[in-house]
Amino acid sequence: MxxxxxxxxxxxxxxxxxxxxxxxxxxxxxxxxxxxxxxxxxxxxxxxxxxxxxxxxxxxxxxxxxxxxxxxxxxxxxxxxxxxxxxxxxxxxxxxxxxxxxxxxxxxxxxxxxxxxxxxxxxxxxxxxxxxxxxxxxxxxxxxxxxxxxxxxxxxxxxxxxxxxxxxxxxxxxxxxxxxxxxxxxxGWAAEKQEKDGADRRALLAAWPVYVLGAASLTLLALAELVLPALLEQRGIAIGWAGPLLAGFSIGSVAGSFLYGLRSDWPGPLPAQSLLLVLGVTAGVALVAVVPGALGLGAALVAAGLLQAPAMLTRNLALRRVLPPSALAAGYSMMYAAVGAGYAASGTLAGGLLKVVAPSTAILCGVGLTLLLVTVAALGERSLVRNREARAPRPRKENEDPALR
CATH class of the missing domain: 1.20.1250.20 (MFS general substrate transporter like domains)
Known part of the structure; x- marks a missing residue:
């Protein structure tokens, strides 16, 4: 469309x-x-x-x-x-x-x-x-x-x-x-009436891997925003470049949102798409820690922003797949809380590390935290898929007598 x-x-x-x-x-x-x-x-x-x-x-x-x-x-x-x-x-x-x-x-x-x-x-x-x-x-x-x-x-x-x-x-x-x-x-919006609020709550809790992956993604944004000025000073680059470089990240995100929306049938399941995109953003932020010069930093941030927006979109789409309509707003709110917590945790970690290590090292430590969260989310998603498959009814084979099952 x-x-x-x-x-x-x-x-x-x-x-x-x-x-x-x-x-x-x-x-x-x-x-x-x-x-x-x-x-x-x-x-x-x-x-x-x-x-x-x-x-x-x-x-x-x-x-x-x-x-x-x-x-x-x-x-x-x-x-x-x-x-x-x-x-x-x-x-x-x-x-x-x-x-x-x-x-x-x-x-x-x-x-x-x-x-x-x-x-x-x-x-x-x-x-x-x-x-x-x-x-x-x-x-x-x-x-x-x-x-x-x-x-x-x-x-x-x-x-x-x-x-x-x-x-x-x-x-x-x-x-x-x-x-x-x-x-x-x-x-408001249409939603099937739930017999018990507990059904919505169980669905919200079961979607925790999506929230963890959201938190992982926002740890990267915190690193890009909060450590960049100190990194520029470490590189001997004028601190005034911080604004344009972060604007490049935002512009890349706008472009990534537009490009992802050009089609609705990207290959692979949504959890796999989201995982790969967050890993791509992680690689872009890791490059920020090691590349010299404002041009290299700008290219890495634009590339990270280009992937950050689709990563966010796939998480929201994944929530729509696993939650009933009546729980969508709550799911989006829990995602908001999770990503806010991820941002705060990464900012606190980076602020503490900047007192004892170089800015580039602080970014790489934050990348390590992100990879840990991604691993937890991937394992949780795998378990969620297995449980969903186990609960799904086994299709009856042709000519099979149901009484023999």
Missing amino acids: AYRELLTRPVLTWCAVTTVARLPVAMAPLALVFLVRERPGGYSLGAVLAAVYVLGEIVAAPVLGLRMRAERARPQMAAGLGVGAAGFTGLGLAQGAHPVVLGVLAVLAGAGPVAVSAGLRALLTAMVPERAVTQALSLESMLTFGIWAAAPALTTGLALGAGPGVPLLLQGALMALGLAGLWLLPT
């Missing part, structure tokens, strides 16, 4: 609502750093606030995701965006407040809207024909990477040009606008 067939009014409306709902999330960590950077110990406080914000996301994602119901997704997403809008607006207005107050507001801003992304993704895949799901998720991926590429420049420009609290106020306004935009979208 061609991308042009997705250019319908409902899908374009979904894109607009998703943009204003997700842009504040992409702006948040850097906006929190700029909010307090002029205070004593501002950068340390900003890092703590950003960590608290992410912690709110990680803790709330599985809890709120499990509570989301397909038939009443709109009011639940609206409540989440309302809490997020209040949290961001409060941060923008309370710039000089006590750090504990700022921390509470950061938790609210992170936790409130965390399940909205999962709900919007489930809503999108329900709005298009089944044959167009791959293209729809590719479109979402391109939109997401575009938002994340634009967010740092927008945040920096507003914080330095208009005031440190302005980005947070804009984030609050955008979330409120996204809340209003939900009423332009369907109220």
Whole structure:
């Protein structure tokens, strides 16, 4: 199915609502750093606030995701965006407040809207024909990477040009606008009624290898973002190259999303595709640690980004294969929590290692952590497939008497 067939009014409306709902999330960590950077110990406080914000996301994602119901997704997403809008607006207005107050507001801003992304993704895949799901998720991926590429420049420009609290106020306004935009979208998506919530929970738990592979992928992104400035200094390259190099990663991801969506029948099962793609991203990040010069670094990051987006797409498609429709939003939320935990774990590891080893060594240690997670995910997926095959009914051979079975 061609991308042009997705250019319908409902899908374009979904894109607009998703943009204003997700842009504040992409702006948040850097906006929190700029909010307090002029205070004593501002950068340390900003890092703590950003960590608290992410912690709110990680803790709330599985809890709120499990509570989301397909038939009443709109009011639940609206409540989440309302809490997020209040949290961001409060941060923008309370710039000089006590750090504990700022921390509470950061938790609210992170936790409130965390399940909205999962709900919007489930809503999108329900709005298009089944044959167009791959293209729809590719479109979402391109939109997401575009938002994340634009967010740092927008945040920096507003914080330095208009005031440190302005980005947070804009984030609050955008979330409120996204809340209003939900009423332009369907109220929810169709799902078969489950006899027991336990069935959904068992399905969500059984999909743990997909979550682990997602965490493995985001450890690589953390390495690319957090260690790159120190690596550039180690290589004797101007630190100003960090922005363009990371933009190259994002551009590669947009291109990878587009290319993967050009067809829906890539060879091999989805778990194998995802595994190979994550290993390809791992190789690209490992090259970043060893290649000299900005040109080599840029090529490695673009190649890693080109594979990162399809890796993310195959994980989302794999979740659709193993989860019932009623559990999709919860599954996407648990994936969000898993990848956030992977990002945080890799960032913490890299930050600790940078105190005792060279940046290139820190990246290679992070690559080792990624390979460990990939191995665990692959073994878990293999066990999941064996269990699924064991539970599947054995087909009856022709002329076989069922009573003899």
